Amino acid sequence: MMADDIATVQKEFENLNEYSIQFNKWFSKTIGVWPLPSSTSKFEKIMTRILILFCWIIALFDAISGLLHFVLVKEDIIIKLKSLAPISYIFGGGLNYAVLLLRKDDILYCIEHMETDWKTITRMTDRQIMLKNAKIGRIISCCILAFMQVSAVCFCTVLGVFKRTIKIGNESMEIYVLPSPIYKIPVDTNPGHDIVLGFQYLAAYITSATVVSAFSFATVFACHASGQLTIMIIWIKEFINRPQKENKNRIDEISVIIEHHMRILSFLERAEHLLSPICFMEMFKNILSICLFSYCILAEWSEHNIRILGTYIFAVINITLNTFLICYIGEVLTERCKKIGNMVYMTNWYRLPKKDILNLIMIITRSSVEYKITAGKIIDMSVITFGNIIKTVFGYLNILRQTTML
Secondary structure, three states: OHHHHHHHHHHHOOOHHHHHHHHHHHHHHOOOOOOOOOOOOHHHHHHHHHHHHHHHHHHHHHHHHHHHHHHHOOOOHHHHHHHHHHHHHHHHHHHHHHHHHHOHHHHHHHHHHHHHHHHHOOOHHHHHHHHHHHHHHHHHHHHHHHHHHHHHHHHHHHHHOOOEEEEEOOEEEEEOOOOOOOOOOOOOOOOHHHHHHHHHHHHHHHHHHHHHHHHHHHHHHHHHHHHHHHHHHHHHHHHHHOOOOOHHHHHHHHHHHHHHHHHHHHHHHHHHHHHHHHHHHHHHHHHHHHHHHHHHHHHHHHHOOHHHHHHHHHHHHHHHHHHHHHHHHHHHHHHHHHHHHHHHHHOOHHHOOHHHHHHHHHHHHHHHOOOOOEEOOOEEOOHHHHHHHHHHHHHHHHHHHHHOOO
16 A cells, blocks of 8 residues: 555655655745755746845834834833734744755755655665655644644734724724834825735745744654654664574675664754754744733733634644644654664664674664754753743743733
8 A cells, every 4th residue: 555655656746755845845935945956047046036035125124113113112011012922923033034044055955865865765665664754744844834824814814904993082993903013104094004014914924934944844854864763773673683694794784774873863963953043043932922922812801802812822822832843853853863772772682693783782872872952052852841931931921911910
């Protein structure tokens, strides 16, 4: 059955690696993050640079005008804090965008590494494992894409398209508002409101696209590495349990296993180099965003506006799930890397020739050095870290609530 799946996928796509990274390629190209190979035409390179410049103009316009409004316009402290939530999210997305552009070489290395693995591993059972993990990566990437984009569209639509009722003395009036405040631009009437709202839709797309690109790359790379580690475990078990052959054949087998182990670790180190600054910024951005959006929920609770409350709640759930995902990926990869050494030790390695035992000791020793995805080389991304992030969010939220007497 799986063999038929492999044949079908290979017939539909240029190669199986294209199947793994298809959604990453489609989405990251829309913001110019996808690394271009050396064979790319000059026209495509110029258009990519223009696209990147356009994205920066939109994102900076929204972020800077919102920050100027927050700093210079005198408003109630509760209104200021509510406006800070989308501003902080846009700034965090801009920083992610910069990192993705600066780390294009790392992205290209990991993609080419995956393509080489698909070409190198030809045994059908091993390719079935790789395809299974590739499917998992595609499904998670689709879910991230759907949640992030639906959240961004809902946020801009609910807070920008519909008018809001305000009370001035004994009178009530309806006015246009925006998802993120704008400094000294008339948006109370059209067409000014619609033009600025259109820019904010684009800024929301760009911001969410950076998160989708980063997290989908992390997911696909992690699933590929997990598949490679599973294949290596199978190879080691076969090597140990297989009846002893000629010495030369066994040397060739163990050399292939050790070389493959080093390739996996090299791939993970490069992926960690890409994800480390992104995880660092995402961790602090998400702490701030979850805290501020949760504060918005408390501030809007008395109004009982289900539409706005639902938008904020959906945003909090979305950001929380993304935070958990990157922490869980770090936890799984750490455990999978440790499993290699533990599995080798628990086999009947002591029945092998001395040379084979020494070679397996090399694998055990290398596996004892834990691989970890870190946030800026400071904090390990794990389920424990996610728990600490949630505790921090509630701590800051409680301080905000008490300070503003909400």
